[in-house]
Amino acid sequence: MSLYFYIYCIKLIIIYILFTFILMPLFQNTQLYNHIFFKKAYPEIFEPGTGKFFKDISFLWFEQKIIIRQVKEKYSLYNLYYFHQQKYQLKQALRSGRIELFVPSLKNGNNFCKIDKNGIQYKWRKGINLSPANHWPSIFINRRTPGFxxxxxxxxxxxxxxxPVFIVRNGFKEIPIGVVTSRSEKNIGDILYNLYRDYCIWTRDNDIYSIGLFFINPQDALEFQNTIQYKYPRSTNELNLSTVAIKLNAAYMLNRTSPPHIQFRFIPNFQEISKLLTTYKYQKSVKFHPKQIYGNTYFQGQPIYIVETKDSEKDQSKSYIFTSKEVLDTEWNYIEKQNNSKNYLKNTTIIIYNLEDFLCDLEDKDDLSFHFFTNNDAYKFINQYSISNQSGFLPSIYESIQQSILFTNVWAKRIFWALTHFELIST
Known part of the structure; x- marks a missing residue:
């Protein structure tokens, strides 16, 4: 036999030893091996593995089918070990949006028996397998309210x-946003995928989102500030957290133009809701708006009290909107003077509605004529705030200098902490 034959046999023996004793044990500890086993052990949950190497690789790094249905057989503890290994990856895919959840429709020939038998199938997109874009990248376009x-x-x-409405903000004039923990714990791949989804696919918030808060009563905003300071004392003291008043039109614009997965909500006056449900709704002069959702123990939105007036000479109507029934009762003299009528409120029905739906209804009206009245706590807060915070050229320069000092102070402390602290590696 020739020398080439012996060399060829030696190569085969080396490849066999390398594959059997080195590569195969390493492969058994990889995600791909567990994935192929997992699909074979759980055909009711995941699409069964084919046993073909390259096709199973495409399942692992391109797309995988998930079938949700009732499992009748019991699994062994050995199989459940691999289930927990895959469960973390499944959670991450759900959080990042690579698995698009939906409720199956009973139309198109579907029924409960068919769904129970076949299960519900979802696609788990992986790697470069991205959902098709719905529109061009909308970096400078408002997708929440197009044309706003x-x-x-x-x-x-x-x-x-x-x-006025009230917000909690830091020394950089930034509103704290409540972020869900699962959205903050991401790797670089999830961050890039979410950017693609937000600017090329997103049309509405179908999953979890972050929230910014607007308060009608300043006392609720101060309570929220105290809660943040109690939970995060170091950050709040460092960033100079405070409660300030802003205009309702600014809150309205933020509510309509917020980025994907960030929503701004109005937090109602809880004391006013309590008085409304226990006392005000039983008064004869009040009536709930037909669109208002309410009950014995609940009320949707921030309550407002609408008093409509009409000038018979000019054939014009005007609405007075109050966020507090107490203010309405004390301001009735003003409305009577405007209408030249005594005991005007006794002959007028007060309509109870909510602020959020009222603003939506205004978007369909051509002629607007209304006047807002806030609550007593807001009046007191604004008077104190206007005395302690003066507007003008010099105060604005002083405020910008304060922000620069705060920025330098915060980052100097963080850099010093990073250079002087280290984390012990657990063994």
């Missing part, structure tokens, strides 16, 4: 300048 602001919305913005 329209002509009617500009008119609403102009009418909401004199009503």
């Amino acid at each position: 602001p329209s002509k009617k919305q500009r008119n609403i913005i102009n009418h909401l300048q004199n009503f």
